[in-house]
Structures are given as structure tokens and as C-alpha cells.
Amino acid sequence: MKPNSLRSLLTLLLAAVATGALPAATPVIGSQLFQETDARIEDMFQHRNNPPKLPGPHDDPFQVGDAPLASNLNLTGKETPSVAPGTSDEAVLRQAAGSLVFGGLLQIGDVQVLVINKASYKEGGILSVRLQGAPVYLRIISITANSVTLGLNEARLTLRF
Numbered sequence: 258m259k260p261n262s263l264r265s266l267l268t269l270l271l272a273a274v275a276t277g278a279l280p281a282a283t284p285v286i287g288s289q290l291f292q293e294t295d296a297r298i299e300d301m302f303q304h305r306n307n308p309p310k311l312p313g314p315h316d317d318p319f320q321v322g323d324a325p326l327a328s329n330l331n332l333t334g335k336e337t338p339s340v341a342p343g344t345s346d347e348a349v350l351r352q353a354a355g356s357l358v359f360g361g362l363l364q365i366g367d368v369q370v371l372v373i374n375k376a377s378y379k380e381g382g383i384l385s386v387r388l389q390g391a392p393v394y395l396r397i398i399s400i401t402a403n404s405v406t407l408g409l410n411e412a413r414l415t416l417r418f
Contacts, residue, residue: 346412353386353393354407354414362402362418369400 360372370377378384384395384407398406404417 346410347414349388349393350395350407350409350412350414353388353395353409354416356386356388357384357416359405359418362400369402371397371400371405 358374360375363370363372363377368379370379372378373384378397380397380400382397384397386393386395393409396408398408398413400406404415406413406415408414
């Protein structure tokens with residue numbers, strides 16, 4: 258036999274032995290590697306798949322205290338109708354003012370801007386509030402450094418903050 262053919266035969270023999278032994282070892286190594294990789298992925302994405310509970314609401318820098326407005330308190334536990342027909346403008350104005358959430362006061366040049374219910378208003382602006390599903394339009398009469406005066410028709414209400 259020639260040295261080239263001997264070398265070729267030896268190469269084929271080694272290739273046959275290597276390919277014959279390889280399939281028996283590959284599934285064990287492959288499944289173990291797959292399980293370890295799967296475990297690492299599970300550890301890394303554990304918080305994404307099952308996120309922890311979010312912290313409480315962030316502190317509002319414009320809120321003075323945690324107590325709700327006195328007009329929002331329902332001490333009897335009974336449902337009270339929002340706006341009854343024939344109710345005076347002053348009563349409707351007080352009830353509408355109780356649903357307002359003040360966000361802060363801004364001074365832009367000479368103009369004071371008040372943030373109410375996440376929207377900004379200047380003096381003379383119209384604020385829409387829903388009471389019993391019906392819109393009630395309040396006019397902002399004046400804004401000072403520590404109060405706002407709201408109006409509904411002829412009724413006036415000054416809120417201090």
C-alpha cells in the first residue's frame with residue numbers, strides 16, 4: 258500500500274470512530290448545558306416575569322398634608338347625591354370646589370398660574386368640573402399667593418392653601 262492511501266485509510270478510520278463516539282456523548286452534554294443555561298435565564302428574568310410590588314404613591318411636593326379635604330369626607334357612610342335640581346349656586350360651588358386637586362402655584366412674569374386637576378389656569382380662566390355626570394363651569398376670579406377665589410354665576414368662594 259502506498260503511504261498516501263494508508264494515510265487516507267487512517268483518516269477515514271479516525272473519522273468513523275470519532276463520529277461514532279460523538280453522538281453518544283453529545284445528548285448528555287447538550288441536555289446538561291441546556292438545563293444550566295435555562296436555569297441562568299430563569300434567574301435573570303425572574304423579576305421581569307414576576308415583578309415586585311411597586312412602592313406607594315410618590316410624595317406630591319405641592320401637597321400640604323395627608324388629610325383629605327373636609328368637604329370630601331363622608332362620615333355617615335351613606336351615598337349623597339351630587340347635585341340636586343334647584344340647589345343654590347353657593348352649594349354647587351362648594352361641592353365642585355371639594356373635588357378639585359391643587360397641584361401648585363407658578364409665577365410666570367407678572368402672571369400667577371394655578372395648577373388644578375393637572376391643568377394650569379390663570380385669572381379669568383374657566384374650570385370644568387363634573388358633578389353627577391353633568392359639567393359645572395367655574396370661573397377663576399382671582400389668584401393670590403395663598404388663596405384662589407372661584408365663582409359660579411353670582412356665588413363666590415375663596416379657598417386658602
